[in-house]
Amino acid sequence: MPDFKTEIRRSIAELNLPPEDEAEIVEELSQHLEERFEKALSEGASEEEAKQLVLQELDESDSLGAQLRRVKMPLRQEPLTIGVEKMGPRFAGFWDDIRFGVRMLRKQPGFAVVAIVTLAIGIGASAAMLSVVQDVLLRPLPYAHSDRLYAIWASSESMGQTRVAASGPDFEDYLEQNRSFAHIAEYIPLFTFTWTGDGEPKLVNCTSVSEQFFPMLGIRPYLGRLYEPREYTYLENDTLIVSYRFWKNQLGGDPHVIGRVVHFEGVSETIIGVLPPLSDLFPDTDVWPKHTVRPSWPYMQWRGNKFLRVIGELKPGVTAAMAEEDLTAILRRVPEEPRDVRVQLVPLKEDLVGNVRLPLIATLAAAALILLVACINVAALLLARAVKRQTEMAVRLSLGAGLSRITRQLVTEALLLSAAGFAVGLVFAWSALRVLVRVPNLPLPRMDSVHLNGPALLSTVVIVVATTLLFGWIPSLGFSRLSLFSALRSRGLETVGRRGSSLSLLVVTETACSVVLTVSVGLLVHSFWRVIHVDPGFQPRSLLRVYLRTNYYTEKGRAFWKDVLTETSSLPGVRSAALSDWRPGRDAATATFVFEDRTNDPTRLPAGEGSWVSANFFQTIGTPLIAGRFFTEHDDEKAPPIVIINSEAARQFWPGQDPIGKRIGVNYTGPGRRSDAAPRLREIVGVVGSIRHGSLDAAAAPAIYLPYLQDETNHDMATMSLFLRTNGNVMALADSVRNRIHTVAAAQPVQNIQDVEDLVSQSVATRRYTLILAGAFAGVGLLLAAVGVYGVISYATSQRTREFGIRMALGATRGRVMSYVLRTTVVLTILGSLVGVVVAILFSRSLSSLLFEVNPLDSLSFSAAVTLLVLVSIGASLLPAWRASRVDPIVTMQSE
Amino acid sequence: MSIQLTDRELKKGSAELLILSLVEYRARHGYEIGQLIELRSQGTLRFNIASLYPLLYRLEKRGWIRGRWVEKPGQRRRRYYRLTRTGKKILAAQRDGWREFVAAVGRITGIEYA
DSSP states (O other): OOOOHHHHHHHGGOOEEEHHHHHHHHHHHHHHHHHHHHHHTTTOOOHHHHHHHHHHHHHSSSSSHHHHHHHHHOOOSOOSSSOOOOOOOOOHHHHHHHHHHHHHHHHHHHHHHHHHHHHHHHHHHHHHHHIIIIIIIIIEEEOOOOOOOGEEEEETTTTTTTEEBOOHHHHHHHHOOOEEEEEEEEEEEEEEEEESSSSEEEEEEEEEETHHHHHHHTOOOOOEEEOOGGGGGGGOOOOEOOOHHHHHSSTOOOOOOOTTTEEEEEEEEEEEOOOOOSSSOOOOOEEEEEHHHHHHSGGGOOOTOOBBBEEEEEEEEEHHHHHHHHHHHHHHSTSOOOOTOOEEEEEEHHHHHHHGGGHHHHHHHHHHHHHHHHHHHHHHHHHHHHHHHHHHHHOOOOOOOOHHHHHHHHHHHHHHHHHHHHHHHHHHHHHHHHHHOOOOOOOOOTTTOOOOOOHHHHHHHHHHHHHHHHHHHHHHHTTOOOOOHHHHHTOOOOOOOHHHHHHHHHHHHHHHHHHHHHHHHHHHHHHHHHHSSSSSOOOOEEEEEEEOOOOOOOOHHHHHHHHHHHHHHHSSSSSEEEEOOOOOOOOOEEEEEESSOOOOOGOOOOOOEEEEETHEEEETTTTTEEEEOOOTOOOOSSSSSEEEEEHHHHHHSTSSSOOTTEEEEEEEEEEOOOOOOOOOOEEEEEEEOOOOOTTTTTTOOOOEEEEGOOOOSSSSGGGEEEEEEESSOGGGGGGHHHHHHHHTTTTOOOOOEEEEEHHHHHHHHHHHHHHHHHHHHHHHHHHHHHHHHHHHHHHHHTTTTTHHHHHHHHTHHHHHHHHHHHHHHHHHHHHHHHHHHHHHHHHHHHHGGGGGSSSSTTTHHHHHHHHHHHHHHHHHHHHHHHHHHHHHHHHHHHHH | OOOOOOOOHHHHHHHHHHHHHHTTTSSSEHHHHHHHHHHHTTTTTOHHHHHHHHHHHHHHTTTTTEEEEOTTTTTTEEEEEEEHHHHHHHHHHHHHHHHHHHHHHHHEEEEEEO
């Protein structure tokens, strides 16, 4: 027989086929030629003639190679196909792999569902948190030159003050003398105006801005125009710019709003512009009145009246440090400023989001842990499943399937899982963000513009795909050494050893991650519990607060407040009424003190908090008297000036002494400070308990309280909080309170009526949300860990049914078998917990700024977390343990 | 006279039909298919190796036929082709198409068949 194979090989050499494929084609075609040869011989040709005949056929017409190339050769293999799924031509193989993979997964829906949901949870949590971090922390502000925008604050160590705002004269000096800024503007954020004329008088939120504010930020009007420079040359507000939100909600989105006249504080103003939605800066602002620097309102002329926020855009080439030096020098030229006053520039974005950075990062870390646990779970599931398919793989391998083909199959299945998990996770993440954005009072800035974003998704997808690829591929490493004989014989029952130990490793890692999450949550819970049990220094329960803003700067004011107090305190259900300019949950205004009984360094005056209050203020809010007396009705403008201090002030300034009778002067730097002259000395008549004015987790500062009738500025009297001690249900009185106040002044807006308990609890809102979010994550982490433990233990025990059957046949009880399984779980969990505890110890230090009066190594939190994990793991392995104990030893022995 | 089927359209269209119908009820190997075509057409139609096997592979790639190596006792292994379920449907469709084509040509040219 002539060698036709060489001829054929030669004809198809140019196709560069893989060796196995080429061999098959050569074999098939050479058989054809050999048959031809035999036939020619049988028809009487000689060997030589027959050979030529055959070769001629090969050389005829179109070349074999060209024809084959046109077909784009299907590559083939799989000599025998016993008991194997359809294995068609490989070039269409990718789709085959997918269809095959889908079918395999459909056969084990439990595994597929668990894997997909697990991945979805990990992806959803991470993608959502990454989006929030991206949009709140990382995304630059949408303003022109945002990298050169800074917030400007002053500080003074000697005064113990940081983040001090500017006064009118401060800003004027900045404006005139600075050399560092291309633009500099001031604004007063979120004060309230009364809007009259359209039904019930309403309070609206205002942010007033100076001339360069809008141009600096590059804000263009949505409708109408912005203020012109000439409008900043006179005081009166005759034109007004409103926010998008106000225009939509309160003005009905009126397309003809430009030119419409509205009434604020009794003044008619024409609307000239509507701003576009501004989610980064004051999304709650309704209207944007202009604020002139020169000419200016009286309160803009007092150096000590520090309430203006200043922002500036640096000139190109000027650094923040240079600008700080520049402005510091300007302030230090002012005789009234402390010697060591320093100006600090904070990047504007930082100013807005700085205080939520840590909670957000912590939550992101938690989400990352969840993702890790999810990936580990899926990895374990894939590994376990791969072992179950050992037999199938062995058969396929010995029948000639390429290892690469099998690997490709496994990897494709893993990719299918991650694709499905990704799709579901996407839905999770998207829904989570929708929910998050709608949460009321969420103390996160810039939340309006958070959405699921590309980079976040991409990073999550990359991680997930990498994991699934890895764990789809790893099992195939073991298969290359598998022999059909041993695989069939053991029926895939041997697992311990490499496969088993990698699963244990995964369980340990998972447990460790869960421990870290749970410990963190435990610490936060403990902190939160401490915070809400802090003694606020007064009794918030059954206390009602009404925010009243008037424009009475004169005698009219005194009469008004007196009537309000009289009317409201006589309401049924109200025990007493009082006034203060303090809002619970917000720090009281700053005050500095001048002492009669010692020398005072004007540049280093001690600072604290201060508030103007009515006579029975402390009795109404429930603050105890420690020494001396409370204020009375007689402590009015005709009486000698007096003051009450808190116990913290007594402790700091008169340690071990009795402060009653001593005299101090108070520079009360709330807005309204009228002059820079030395304050008159007041006699201390009482010491009260220390109130936590602001957030519960801030230490009580020294504080002074002044009778509001002795307020020489008169400015503050315009805005006060009315406190009502009630008999019980606070909000039920809201309407009657409103009506009573209207009997005093019919046009008085009475809008903010609040339960003081709510206000106090809002002050810990950030803490609460962090806790809830972290708790949710830890809960999910625990759930995933439980699923992982369940999966691994149940797989491990199912592989050892033979062993258990033998043990029971040899006399072990069911209980022994169960406890054996449970013991394995406990050992793994404890190992994992140890690792987790070590990691948690490292991690918890970075949490310490989120904690309140709780040691980062708080043993209660740690031990609670570990115990919880052990219990959960035991719970998760109860079912597999029980199943193991129900193995029938007789069945096992029979199959031996 | 043996017609070398050089008209590509005709050859292509009918060649597929030929092969599909030959493996409809029995799996056959390549040489056998070629022989049957030559035999049953009484020498009119003839496939050479460069036309037959690429065609077989093309049909296989489309999933109309399936090829498998089979080893019968006492013989070396050969590659057998058999019709798939999809192939069955295609075959039925092609048969119908062929019948209509032939009938149409007949109506135009007046050629009729017994």
